[in-house]
Amino acid sequence: MTDVSTNGYKSGSNLERVLAAGHFAVTGELGPPKSHDADVIRRKTQMLKGYVDAANITDNQTAIVRMSSIAAGAILVQEGLEPVIQMTCRDRNRLAMQSDLLGAAALGIKNVLCLTGDHQSFGNHPTAKNVHDLDSLQLVRMVKDLRDESKFQCGEEIKGGGPGFFIGAAANPFGDPFEWRPYRLAKKVAAGADFIQTQLIYDIPRFKEFMKRVVDMGLHEKVAILAGVGPLKSSGMARYMRDKVPGMIVADEYVDRMVAAVAGIPKEDKAARRDAWRAEGIKICIEQIQQLMEIEGVAGVHIMAIEWEAAIQPIVEGAGLLPRPEVNGR
Amino acid sequence: MIVAEQKPLAEIKAMLAGYQKVLVVGCGTCVTVCFAGGEKEVGILASALRMATRLDGNGIDLDETTVQRQCEWEYIDPLADRLEDYDALLSLGCGVGVQTLAERFPSKRVLPGLNTSFMGLPTEQGVWEERCQACGNCILDMTGGICPIARCSKQLLNGPCGGSQNGECEINPEIPCAWQLIWERMSALGLLEQLMEVQPPKDWSTSRDGGPRRIIRDDLRLPEDYRDT
Ligand code: SF4
Ligand code: SF4
Numbered sequence: 001m002t003d004v005s006t007n008g009y010k011s012g013s014n015l016e017r018v019l020a021a022g023h024f025a026v027t028g029e030l031g032p033p034k035s036h037d038a039d040v041i042r043r044k045t046q047m048l049k050g051y052v053d054a055a056n057i058t059d060n061q062t063a064i065v066r067m068s069s070i071a072a073g074a075i076l077v078q079e080g081l082e083p084v085i086q087m088t089c090r091d092r093n094r095l096a097m098q099s100d101l102l103g104a105a106a107l108g109i110k111n112v113l114c115l116t117g118d119h120q121s122f123g124n125h126p127t128a129k130n131v132h133d134l135d136s137l138q139l140v141r142m143v144k145d146l147r148d149e150s151k152f153q154c155g156e157e158i159k160g161g162g163p164g165f166f167i168g169a170a171a172n173p174f175g176d177p178f179e180w181r182p183y184r185l186a187k188k189v190a191a192g193a194d195f196i197q198t199q200l201i202y203d204i205p206r207f208k209e210f211m212k213r214v215v216d217m218g219l220h221e222k223v224a225i226l227a228g229v230g231p232l233k234s235s236g237m238a239r240y241m242r243d244k245v246p247g248m249i250v251a252d253e254y255v256d257r258m259v260a261a262v263a264g265i266p267k268e269d270k271a272a273r274r275d276a277w278r279a280e281g282i283k284i285c286i287e288q289i290q291q292l293m294e295i296e297g298v299a300g301v302h303i304m305a306i307e308w309e310a311a312i313q314p315i316v317e318g319a320g321l322l323p324r325p326e327v328n329g330r
Numbered sequence: 331m332i333v334a335e336q337k338p339l340a341e342i343k344a345m346l347a348g349y350q351k352v353l354v355v356g357c358g359t360c361v362t363v364c365f366a367g368g369e370k371e372v373g374i375l376a377s378a379l380r381m382a383t384r385l386d387g388n389g390i391d392l393d394e395t396t397v398q399r400q401c402e403w404e405y406i407d408p409l410a411d412r413l414e415d416y417d418a419l420l421s422l423g424c425g426v427g428v429q430t431l432a433e434r435f436p437s438k439r440v441l442p443g444l445n446t447s448f449m450g451l452p453t454e455q456g457v458w459e460e461r462c463q464a465c466g467n468c469i470l471d472m473t474g475g476i477c478p479i480a481r482c483s484k485q486l487l488n489g490p491c492g493g494s495q496n497g498e499c500e501i502n503p504e505i506p507c508a509w510q511l512i513w514e515r516m517s518a519l520g521l522l523e524q525l526m527e528v529q530p531p532k533d534w535s536t537s538r539d540g541g542p543r544r545i546i547r548d549d550l551r552l553p554e555d556y557r558d559t
Contacts, residue, residue: 090484094531116491119483119501130484137488138531153531172492177513180490183526187488191528199492246493246500 025300063123088117466536
């Protein structure tokens with residue numbers, strides 16, 4: 001067994017310690033490459049290290065085959081950046097999930113985010129069979145039972161104790177039915193989630209409404225809620241997310257600001273437009289973080305700068321969240 | 331009922347290549363009701379194939395028949411006497427019908443003319459929707475009579491997922507989100523409380539995952555000495 005000395009922590013992960021110490025946590029996202037190139041991971045690690053408390057590694061995000069989140073996570077461990085491995089229910093049944101969780105723990109991984117997974121019809125293997133043996137809630141419960149009961153899902157005992165993960169789940173405050181969303185979060189907490197990372201937020205008033213319900217239900221005291229943000233890259237992306245992405249709401253204000261950011265820059269000057277967009281995207285993101293920090297029940301932010309990991313540093317810095325705290329074990 | 335669709339003519343034609351005399355066998359039950367393989371469709375398909383193969387210069391001689399139910403021995407047994415003349419049977423039954431014919435008449439080539447799609451119902455004229463996946467352990471009591479196994483694209487038992495919006499499933503705006511429907515129904519019934527329980531992992535062993543399924547009812551079975559099969 002690698003460790004038993006978690007000193008009263010569930011996992012002893014850096015993310016858990018930062019949250020337990022009452023700091024406003026920062027996590028980021030790191031997308032593995034569509035190849036076996038470990039250097040991509042190492043390069044991206046350098047962009048995030050020191051700026052986030054832990055980095056999520058996506059698991060075949062949008063159903064596109066990429067390097068395994070656990071393998072990439074092991075590289076992060078070697079490089080000294082704490083990973084949160086994402087695990088979807090789309091590609092694996094309960095046997096494969098548990099075996100991968102044991103493997104992940106053996107490689108020094110301490111955080112796992114349990115997800116349903118985007119449908120394979122969105123990805124690059126739309127003819128694949130999907131699994132969904134468990135749903136994300138059942139996965140949360142299974143990881144909790146591995147940890148707290150030292151039991152496999154079938155009830156069999158894990159000799160020598162189960163792997164101690166800090167267990168995350170996702171929440172989409174913008175999906176429908178809207179009234180049901182806080183209850184769905186409550187179910188995830190009941191299933192055993194320790195932290196929640198939300199879907200990208202581009203509608204702060206609606207998120208506030210959601211958080212009010214969450215706080216009224218007392219859920220923020222049982223689970224650490226990290227609000228999801230991400231810098232917009234262009235006005236086209238903002239419009240696309242507003243109009244086309246299921247379960248996403250983007251306030252017109254942000255779309256308008258992204259449009260205005262390139263006003264006066266000729267269409268041909270692609271580089272200037274790109275820079276102007278990116279600067280505005282980062283600016284909006286920083287403002288959002290500052291607004292989110294004021295909302296009761298928000299314990300941190302999760303920054304998703306997809307294929308733009310270099311944006312993390314200016315965002316965290318701009319939001320006044322540096323240096324990241326160092327919390328040693330109790 | 332079982333809902334099926336006819337295969338494209340070109341595919342059926344390719345399947346029949348090399349056969350001279352073919353019997354098209356329709357079924358008078360589910361596939362008649364869904365306009366895929368009843369007497370009428372048998373007639374239309376047979377004429378289309380006659381014409382198409384004749385144009386190709388190798389006209390197939392096709393006869394037509396429709397049994398009341400292709401998935402039971404007693405309804406197909408009377409075909410036995412007339413099969414000698416045929417090189418192949420083209421079944422317009424569902425997958426069960428095709429296999430019933432193939433099992434009963436092992437010396438005959440039996441080919442499928444339909445794609446069996448799902449168990450469902452017509453929701454309006456010309457529209458059929460899936461309703462049940464035969465998971466072998468029905469949970470409709472917990473979900474207000476709406477099946478998340480058949481109707482949620484991710485078979486969630488504690489849904490909805492994050493992609494549900496405006497009542498639509500994330501994979502296709504034409505597909506209603508099953509969990510939106512479940513939520514509405516349970517809410518109208520005043521039973522939302524029941525959706526708060528965390529449903530444990532499903533036992534899929536009663537589903538296809540447990541291997542091909544079989545039901546034996548000793549109360550109905552004939553004593554061993556009297557069984558035909
Ligand atoms: S729960 Fe199972 S048996 Fe019941 S309708 Fe759904 S798939 Fe069919
Ligand atoms: S949108 Fe609704 S039906 Fe579609 S996968 Fe999600 S919960 Fe299931």
